[in-house]
Amino acid sequence: MSAGLIILVVLLIACAGFFVGRSRAIATAGGDIRNLHSRPNYYGLTVALFSAAPALMIAVLWLLLQPLYIEGQVSEMIAPADIPEGGSLSLVMTDVRRIADGLDVAVDAGTLTEDRIEDMRADLSDLRTRLGEVGIAVASEVRQNVFMAAKTYRELAAKLRLAMAVIVIGASLAGAAFSLLRINPDYRARNVSEHAIKALLILSSSVAILTTVGIIFSLLFETLHFFRLYPAKDFFFSSIWNPQFQGGSDLGILPLLWGTLYVSFVALIFAVPIGLLAAVYLSEYASKHVRSFAKPAIEILAGIPTIVYGLFALITVGPLLRDYFAEPLGLGNSSSSVLTAGVVLGIMLIPFVSSLSDDVINAVPQAMRDGSYGLGATKSETIKQVILPAALPGIVGAVLLAASRAIGETMIVVMGAGAAAKLSLNPFEAMTTITVKIVSQLTGDTEFASPETLVAFALGLSLFVVTLGLNVLALYIVRKYREQYE
Amino acid sequence: MYDTLIPENAVDQKEIKINAEDVQVYYGDTHAIKDVSVKIEDKTVTAFIGPSGCGKSTFLRCLNRMNDTIDICRVEGKILLDGEDIYDKKVDPVQLRAKVGMVFQKPNPFPKSIYDNIAYGPRIHGLAKNKADLDVIVEKSLRRGAIWDEVKDRLDQPGTGLSGGQQQRLCIARAVATEPEVLLMDEPCSALDPIATAQVEELIDELRQDYSVVIVTHSMQQAARVSQKTAFFHLGNLVEFGETSQIFTNPVDPRTESYITGRIG
Ligand SMILES: Nc1ncnc2c1ncn2[C@@H]1O[C@H](COP(=O)(O)OP(=O)(O)OP(=O)(O)O)[C@@H](O)[C@H]1O
Numbered sequence: 001m002s003a004g005l006i007i008l009v010v011l012l013i014a015c016a017g018f019f020v021g022r023s024r025a026i027a028t029a030g031g032d033i034r035n036l037h038s039r040p041n042y043y044g045l046t047v048a049l050f051s052a053a054p055a056l057m058i059a060v061l062w063l064l065l066q067p068l069y070i071e072g073q074v075s076e077m078i079a080p081a082d083i084p085e086g087g088s089l090s091l092v093m094t095d096v097r098r099i100a101d102g103l104d105v106a107v108d109a110g111t112l113t114e115d116r117i118e119d120m121r122a123d124l125s126d127l128r129t130r131l132g133e134v135g136i137a138v139a140s141e142v143r144q145n146v147f148m149a150a151k152t153y154r155e156l157a158a159k160l161r162l163a164m165a166v167i168v169i170g171a172s173l174a175g176a177a178f179s180l181l182r183i184n185p186d187y188r189a190r191n192v193s194e195h196a197i198k199a200l201l202i203l204s205s206s207v208a209i210l211t212t213v214g215i216i217f218s219l220l221f222e223t224l225h226f227f228r229l230y231p232a233k234d235f236f237f238s239s240i241w242n243p244q245f246q247g248g249s250d251l252g253i254l255p256l257l258w259g260t261l262y263v264s265f266v267a268l269i270f271a272v273p274i275g276l277l278a279a280v281y282l283s284e285y286a287s288k289h290v291r292s293f294a295k296p297a298i299e300i301l302a303g304i305p306t307i308v309y310g311l312f313a314l315i316t317v318g319p320l321l322r323d324y325f326a327e328p329l330g331l332g333n334s335s336s337s338v339l340t341a342g343v344v345l346g347i348m349l350i351p352f353v354s355s356l357s358d359d360v361i362n363a364v365p366q367a368m369r370d371g372s373y374g375l376g377a378t379k380s381e382t383i384k385q386v387i388l389p390a391a392l393p394g395i396v397g398a399v400l401l402a403a404s405r406a407i408g409e410t411m412i413v414v415m416g417a418g419a420a421a422k423l424s425l426n427p428f429e430a431m432t433t434i435t436v437k438i439v440s441q442l443t444g445d446t447e448f449a450s451p452e453t454l455v456a457f458a459l460g461l462s463l464f465v466v467t468l469g470l471n472v473l474a475l476y477i478v479r480k481y482r483e484q485y486e
Numbered sequence: 487m488y489d490t491l492i493p494e495n496a497v498d499q500k501e502i503k504i505n506a507e508d509v510q511v512y513y514g515d516t517h518a519i520k521d522v523s524v525k526i527e528d529k530t531v532t533a534f535i536g537p538s539g540c541g542k543s544t545f546l547r548c549l550n551r552m553n554d555t556i557d558i559c560r561v562e563g564k565i566l567l568d569g570e571d572i573y574d575k576k577v578d579p580v581q582l583r584a585k586v587g588m589v590f591q592k593p594n595p596f597p598k599s600i601y602d603n604i605a606y607g608p609r610i611h612g613l614a615k616n617k618a619d620l621d622v623i624v625e626k627s628l629r630r631g632a633i634w635d636e637v638k639d640r641l642d643q644p645g646t647g648l649s650g651g652q653q654q655r656l657c658i659a660r661a662v663a664t665e666p667e668v669l670l671m672d673e674p675c676s677a678l679d680p681i682a683t684a685q686v687e688e689l690i691d692e693l694r695q696d697y698s699v700v701i702v703t704h705s706m707q708q709a710a711r712v713s714q715k716t717a718f719f720h721l722g723n724l725v726e727f728g729e730t731s732q733i734f735t736n737p738v739d740p741r742t743e744s745y746i747t748g749r750i751g
């Protein structure tokens with residue numbers, strides 16, 4: 001019985017439990033549902049919950065633990081002699097699993113029978129061809145021990161699968177019976193379902209939190225690994241970034257961090273004033289009609305894929321800045337530059353700033369405006385002195401969110417700013433950022449365990465810390481803002 | 487029954503400050519004010535009374551063009567301030583509102599310090615030559631708003647942190663600080679305790695020496711105490727307008743009488 005089938009059976013039991021529970025509840029109330037504490041559906045729901053939830057939990061745990069257990073049992077059968085030169089136990093175990101799976105497939109396809117497998121003990125020569133016929137390729141000649149291990153693997157798996165079916169379906173039936181017996185008119189089925197819903201909500205939010213924690217840990221482990229191979233001091237304080245494939249690289253984060261901050265800074269210089277002024281226009285000056293098409297039009301900018309912005313930077317903005325500014329001013333002749341990436345990134349950020357600021361400005365109560373107009377203030381005085389200060393915390397939050405977006409951007413930067421790690425003030429020079437280097441270090445051909453590759457994780461973690469800090473700051477400010485009109 | 491409440495108000499003839507003629511106000515298709523004509527005198531307190539939703543606030547907001555900020559609101563008719571039509575194209579609503587100040591039905595202090603709340607108007611109109619001047623204006627206004635004693639030690643704290651009644655008095659002080667010629671007050675005492683109410687009424691009486699004051703109120707006693715003229719609105723119509731003493735003792739219209747004796751509203 002396969003795991004999918006077992007789960008299906010459990011769900012069917014739960015479904016049936018729902019209807020049985022429902023009618024039982026009505027029956028215990030003597031047919032008058034006003035005698036029940038909760039509506040009949042809730043009684044049905046509790047039966048369904050008790051039959052499904054514990055059984056499914058057992059099933060999930062079982063599926064997680066079963067491979068570990070079998071692995072432990074089977075690997076004892078492999079003698080050190082069975083492990084080929086330069087190989088490892090885990091490789092042999094992979095073979096065992098493949099052969100076991102292959103035998104299953106072969107039996108299903110009818111090329112082998114259980115009896116023949118039993119007999120195969122002595123003669124393994126045609127196993128390989130048999131498996132080949134059903135599309136399972138086994139690398140080398142199969143050794144006796146490995147084959148025996150695979151057989152045990154199959155047997156154990158089949159036994160455990162059967163045990164799982166019995167236990168899980170048993171748990172489901174037991175749960176159904178337990179909750180059916182509990183049904184009486186005073187049973188608070190509604191409150192029980194309420195708890196179940198709460199549990200579901202908690203589960204969902206913990207998935208999000210656990211994912212974040214998981215991401216941090218996976219980065220953290222690789223980063224620690226990196227720092228064992230490369231001194232942390234050099235990573236954080238060296239101003240040279242020069243990875244070498246044959247080792248002996250300089251992997252200082254400073255030029256990359258500088259590039260990241262410089263590009264983001266240029267982007268914000270560009271995006272914040274424009275976005276903010278656009279937001280003020282949209283929320284305070286624009287007529288309903290203008291607003292109804294201008295706001296979506298600006299927000300379209302946010303929907304353009306960043307690679308398209310990258311193309312725009314590469315073929316339009318870059319050459320433009322080079323031909324009209326950099327070369328006449330004698331500041332360089334590269335079309336990839338901090339300014340190119342910054343400007344294009346800034347364009348991408350405009351809708352972030354304007355849309356969030358617009359919401360914040362709109363959230364300033366009309367009474368504030370009335371109060372100011374009532375004192376004889378003009379529109380721009382009102383905006384400058386009442387609305388913007390009132391909305392400021394929210395606007396700062398919007399800017400910080402835009403900043404963390406800028407810091408994390410990759411595509412536009414790689415196409416606009418180039419890939420040369422440099423510490424320079426000239427905005428017309430090509431520079432590069434942390435994100436770009438993460439990609440290029442991971443996609444190189446160097447060995448995974450070398451510092452040249454692992455540095456990507458340290459860079460990633462540094463980036464994560466920077467943007468996390470910004471986000472926390474933004475959240476803090478936004479929250480403070482919320483309290484303002486309470 | 488109101489005889490005891492009516493003060494010995496001076497009933498001499500005064501200059502007309504605001505003259506509204508045949509004013510109509512529409513919110514979209516709703517006709518909120520119908521054919522209202524009133525003459526509001528200078529150095530007089532005029533009370534607007536009437537049941538909830540009858541258009542008192544709406545009409546009050548016409549007098550300093552605050553209705554301009556509501557998209558769907560349309561005003562017709564003539565409103566003259568010192569003989570000049572305030573809805574004329576030449577008139578700048580901003581300047582008009584500096585002359586005709588307003589205290590709103592709901593307190594709306596700015597999320598700034600108490601000091602800056604009061605100093606806001608004087609600053610934008612350049613009423614103070616220097617910081618010391620401004621300090622004087624702030625203190626004087628807060629005193630007139632009957633809130634100085636409560637806030638004198640916390641002028642740098644946000645105005646939004648005050649209680650509802652304190653906020654309302656702050657808003658009164660803020661409106662007074664710009665020295666308007668006409669002060670429109672929309673239920674200024676609805677959130678105040680009796681003591682603060684008495685102080686605000688005292689302020690209104692004091693303002694009457696120099697300004698024209700229009701006050702919307704739901705309290706008959708208050709209207710009787712502070713006003714010299716009373717206008718009774720009902721369903722968007724101005725039902726009756728006249729001397730306060732006459733309205734409260736001898737109303738002409740049966741609807742006025744029912745309202746002030748508590749039978750409609
Ligand atoms: N912004 C608006 N949009 C649409 N209709 C409005 C608006 N403001 C007021 N009205 C309508 O105009 C009418 C008069 O409202 P107004 O606020 O002037 O009443 P009021 O006499 O001040 O009442 P209250 O004593 O409750 O303050 C009401 O019917 C109201 O629904």
Ligand SMILES: [Mg+2]
Pocket residue numbers: 542543544591672
């Ligand atoms: Mg009102």
